[in-house]
Amino acid sequence: MTEHDEQVLSLLDTYRAHDAPTHGGRVLSYVYDSGLAELDALAGRAAARVQAVNGLDPTTFPSVALMQADLLAFAREVLHGPPGTSGAVTSGGTESIMLAVLAARDRWRESRPGDGRTPRVVAPSTAHAAFHKAAHYLGLEMVTVPVDPRTGTLEADRLADHLDDATALTVASAPAYPHGVLDPVEEIAAAAAGRGIPCHVDACVGGFVLPWWEGTPPWDLAVAGVTSISADLHKFGYAPKGASVLLVADPALDRARYYALTDWPGYPVVNPTVLGSRSAMSLAAAWAVVTRLGTQGYAELTAGLVGVTATVRQVVDGIPGLRVVGRPTGPLLAVGTDPDVPEPERVDPHAWAQAVAARGFVLQGQPALTQADGTVLPRTTHLTLTPASAGVLGELGAALRAGADDVRGRALGLGAAPAGAPAELPDPVALAQAARESGELDLPAVLALIEALPREQSARLLVDFLAAFTAPPAGRA
Numbered sequence: 375m376t377e378h379d380e381q382v383l384s385l386l387d388t389y390r391a392h393d394a395p396t397h398g399g400r401v402l403s404y405v406y407d408s409g410l411a412e413l414d415a416l417a418g419r420a421a422a423r424v425q426a427v428n429g430l431d432p433t434t435f436p437s438v439a440l441m442q443a444d445l446l447a448f449a450r451e452v453l454h455g456p457p458g459t460s461g462a463v464t465s466g467g468t469e470s471i472m473l474a475v476l477a478a479r480d481r482w483r484e485s486r487p488g489d490g491r492t493p494r495v496v497a498p499s500t501a502h503a504a505f506h507k508a509a510h511y512l513g514l515e516m517v518t519v520p521v522d523p524r525t526g527t528l529e530a531d532r533l534a535d536h537l538d539d540a541t542a543l544t545v546a547s548a549p550a551y552p553h554g555v556l557d558p559v560e561e562i563a564a565a566a567a568g569r570g571i572p573c574h575v576d577a578c579v580g581g582f583v584l585p586w587w588e589g590t591p592p593w594d595l596a597v598a599g600v601t602s603i604s605a606d607l608h609k610f611g612y613a614p615k616g617a618s619v620l621l622v623a624d625p626a627l628d629r630a631r632y633y634a635l636t637d638w639p640g641y642p643v644v645n646p647t648v649l650g651s652r653s654a655m656s657l658a659a660a661w662a663v664v665t666r667l668g669t670q671g672y673a674e675l676t677a678g679l680v681g682v683t684a685t686v687r688q689v690v691d692g693i694p695g696l697r698v699v700g701r702p703t704g705p706l707l708a709v710g711t712d713p714d715v716p717e718p719e720r721v722d723p724h725a726w727a728q729a730v731a732a733r734g735f736v737l738q739g740q741p742a743l744t745q746a747d748g749t750v751l752p753r754t755t756h757l758t759l760t761p762a763s764a765g766v767l768g769e770l771g772a773a774l775r776a777g778a779d780d781v782r783g784r785a786l787g788l789g790a791a792p793a794g795a796p797a798e799l800p801d802p803v804a805l806a807q808a809a810r811e812s813g814e815l816d817l818p819a820v821l822a823l824i825e826a827l828p829r830e831q832s833a834r835l836l837v838d839f840l841a842a843f844t845a846p847p848a849g850r851a
């Protein structure tokens with residue numbers, strides 16, 4: 375490396391100075407740390423070997439087809455895809471879901487020529503935001519079915535009541551991200567199949583951990599009526615970001631996600647996913663991680679994670695004023711205020727997250743949500759445990775307990791969204807500038823604002839905030 379190269383990298387290091395730590399179990403969302411440093415090193419080396427490859431054309435770069443085939447074969451095995459199951463390696467869960475929605479939409483349209491209605495996605499209210507985004511991008515209507523506000527659990531009959539001939543796709547999550555609760559996959563899939571509606575299982579977060587999580591009821595492609603499934607390699611597959619798998623049981627439905635074009639003067643186009651030219655680095659990294667771990671490696675990592683999750687669950691259960699929402703399946707859980715204790719003993723989950731952050735662990739606040747039937751899913755704080763959590767369990771437990779002691783009884787509009795918008799809205803640009811300068815953001819205040827404002831207004835506020843946060847500073851071209 376030349377001196378100039380060193381300077382470039384040291385500039386990057388200064389940029390990274392305020393990033394949350396990606397390893398060591400101190401950030402309980404966003405990152406999925408296997409705790410195996412050698413696995414990360416392997417992924418990095420594999421990625422470097424294909425740095426210049428263009429994943430656009432596997433006929434020119436056959437390694438792309440070979441790595442994809444290995445990953446799909448692995449996923450098909452652990453997710454019990456029936457013979458004929460095919461699919462894609464995508465850039466992430468959002469893209470996998472978008473392609474599943476696209477295929478379902480086009481199949482719905484093909485089977486109803488001349489039907490001018492807007493096709494629908496019917497999903498539990500806990501289904502991932504990516505379905506809302508896909509519906510928005512692809513011109514479908516998103517219908518959300520309320521879950522039990524106390525437990526985050528869906529009653530399959532309530533969802534079945536919404537399945538009609540305008541429904542292009544229905545969804546079950548394994549598990550749902552917000553509370554880590556598994557939807558009743560068998561019942562949802564049966565209701566969908568009975569009406570000829572495709573059923574997507576969103577196992578983006580659970581796909582590479584639930585196969586080894588004992589006692590989990592059937593949830594994957596082995597379930598009759600499940601037509602597609604998404605599973606993120608860059609979550610509990612332990613691969614670097616940029617890799618997910620979509621599997622589709624019916625080859626005809628799977629073809630519907632492709633885009634091909636011969637109607638322009640350039641090279642013939644056939645794209646299995648959203649991007650055109652694309653990096654093969656995340657593919658190679660994921661391939662290396664999966665090949666190295668194999669089912670044995672995942673089984674071992676999951677076995678450790680079961681113990682870690684049980685321990686953290688015990689800690690939270692022992693904290694007065696907080697409770698774990700519902701019955702999570704897998705290494706995710708949501709913590710809310712315990713409404714069964716007197717008010718002075720309650721703990722607000724967002725104030726708690728802030729207090730725990732001051733003690734070195736980053737948890738993820740989730741705002742209250744008013745569902746379609748008017749019931750309110752209370753605000754919670756989300757924890758995703760990873761194998762790396764094992765190395766800091768004692769410290770984490772102490773921080774969770776002490777953080778609750780710090781804020782117990784401090785009311786912050788406990789549990790439900792307060793009525794009406796606040797009198798004065800913060801200026802999102804000023805908020806972004808302050809956050810950029812201090813490196814800190816008053817998250818409880820932002821979350822409270824999201825709860826209080828009408829949805830369109832809070833969404834606009836987020837857009838203005840992020841645009842300002844990422845904009846080049848004035849005077850620097």
Ligand SMILES: *Cc1c(COP(=O)(O)O)cnc(C)c1O
Nearest residue numbers: 466467468502504551576578579
């Ligand atoms: C993470 C996640 C997604 C979206 O995946 P991205 O990789 O962030 O695009 C979808 N569904 C669930 C359940 C998830 O946890």
